[in-house]
Amino acid sequence: MDPVTAPLLDVRAVSRFFGGFPAVADVSLQVREGEILGIAGPNGAGKSTLFNLVSGVPFGPSRGEVWFDGRRVDRLAASRISRAGLRRTFQSEQLFPALTVLDNVLVAAAYLGGGGIFGHRARRAEAERALETAGISGYAADLAGDVPLLVKKKLMIASALVARPRLLMLDEPAGGLNTEDQRELTELLRGLNAAGLTLLIIEHVLSLLRELAGRMIVLTAGSVLVEGTPREVLSDPRVMEAYLGEGVA
């Protein structure tokens, strides 16, 4: 494929079976450098499983291939995928509540290691930069378990930002936030993207995807139902039908 037009992330017909059940069935998607791709779909559609397959955490695909930056990564260990610049966050707040906000990011920096931040001093500088980028430097010394939910969400993002990933996959970053906090998070993500970070975002808060995403995909029952601009996707009767009974944001 032409390297100029090659996508940064190329997911090729991936599937994952649990027993005989296809949680993700033959899904393909491409993310171009610099874009924001949104993924929506009702509960149980396979969205988080798709992130698992791409990030290798905790498992890769049963079938299919994942290519990142021109390199096949679906057989690599999750740590290597992460160090290659493909990062993810999780739906639940995965943090160390008894550690400070800064120490949480330092743990991520120690794990990621690469990117020329091996030394303690360099790791600390990188962690402080990530906190600043996420807009939570003022909470650096607070215990992560004690800070407001929006700060916890931003901390997840800061931890994923150390050693400067090229693509960040966010799993329901706005989950549980009130409207005002959703708006603040939207602005943070817009700023990260404007600074060059490519984003792949799973979100039930469709207003966030409507505002941010250049393209959207809706998954149902493990497969891609619709793909297009947010306007096209969110006005598609099949999407309304898929969400029926769940309440569209």
Ligand SMILES: Nc1ncnc2c1ncn2[C@@H]1O[C@H](COP(=O)(O)OP(=O)(O)OP(=O)(O)O)[C@@H](O)[C@H]1O
């Ligand atoms: N480890 C597992 N073992 C067995 N089944 C699983 C496993 N992980 C996910 N599933 C099943 O796969 C399907 C897809 O789940 P997944 O969590 O990916 O959906 P989702 O779209 O992210 O849902 P939600 O919006 O509720 O987070 C569900 O039916 C779920 O029960």
